[in-house]
Amino acid sequence: MAKVILILSDALRYDVAKDNMGFLGHLVESKLASLYKIVGELPSMSRPMYETVHTGVPSSVHGIVANSIVRRSTMPNIFQAVKDTGKVTAAAAYYWVSELYNRAPYNRIDDKEVDDTSLNIQHGRFYTEDEYPDVELFASAASLVRRFSPDYLLLHPMGMDYHGETYGSDSKEYRNHAIRQDMWLAPLIQEWMNLDYTIFVTGDHGINKDGAHGGTTSEQRDVPLFVIQPGGEGRGDTGEIISQLRIAPSVLRILDLPIPETMKHLPL
Numbered sequence: 001m002a003k004v005i006l007i008l009s010d011a012l013r014y015d016v017a018k019d020n021m022g023f024l025g026h027l028v029e030s031k032l033a034s035l036y037k038i039v040g041e042l043p044s045m046s047r048p049m050y051e052t053v054h055t056g057v058p059s060s061v062h063g064i065v066a067n068s069i070v071r072r073s074t075m076p077n078i079f080q081a082v083k084d085t086g087k088v089t090a091a092a093a094y095y096w097v098s099e100l101y102n103r104a105p106y107n108r109i110d111d112k113e114v115d116d117t118s119l120n121i122q123h124g125r126f127y128t129e130d131e132y133p134d135v136e137l138f139a140s141a142a143s144l145v146r147r148f149s150p151d152y153l154l155l156h157p158m159g160m161d162y163h164g165e166t167y168g169s170d171s172k173e174y175r176n177h178a179i180r181q182d183m184w185l186a187p188l189i190q191e192w193m194n195l196d197y198t199i200f201v202t203g204d205h206g207i208n209k210d211g212a213h214g215g216t217t218s219e220q221r222d223v224p225l226f227v228i229q230p231g232g233e234g235r236g237d238t239g240e241i242i243s244q245l246r247i248a249p250s251v252l253r254i255l256d257l258p259i260p261e262t263m264k265h266l267p268l
């Protein structure tokens, strides 16, 4: 059965990912993965883009137009679509994801660790501090995969955003963190490929030299999309620019689930 892991690295710029993530670069160079550029939807803000990535519709349609809008998603989305067909969902993610798909507002005790098949995110491990170490979050995600074999898992680390906002994107701290994420992910990606997962690696938005995002410049909106398929077929660096709205229908297509009418963009 096809399964998907989406690694949504917060504020992972396209250029910095391409230049500094060497294991992913190896998979692309060896045509074991495909690399696309995404010119992200707007505003290039976190909560709006979490919802855009998961619903396949722009912010003006899903209504999460600012980080300050704290409510559950009202649109068909990946978590709900997967859970409603009896498949298993999981996430290791920032608490805003719990608010969008499980419960809002977030309760840092009751909602932090959930294992409940009635929730859209059935197995959730959430964090509230931007500086929460990515390496710990990656271990939580790896544990969820080993214990529950989720059909869909979201892994959402905040380290790129934290280092970018603290030091700016033109800094050794931001670039070096991309190297570290790639280093931590390499053995996990190998393990998950062997378990027949299709793995997407992308960002919700970019970030600029001032350590800000939200605007329309390419540094704030361009993110990578690496697609790693079990069996290792890839197209290498495609040079193609694709819409962020294609991620949600692509995930559902791989899982062999119907694509809701609201998702108007073609799967990859």
Ligand SMILES: [Zn+2]
Residues within 6 Å of the ligand: 010, 011, 045, 046, 047, 161, 204, 205
């Ligand atoms: Zn973000």
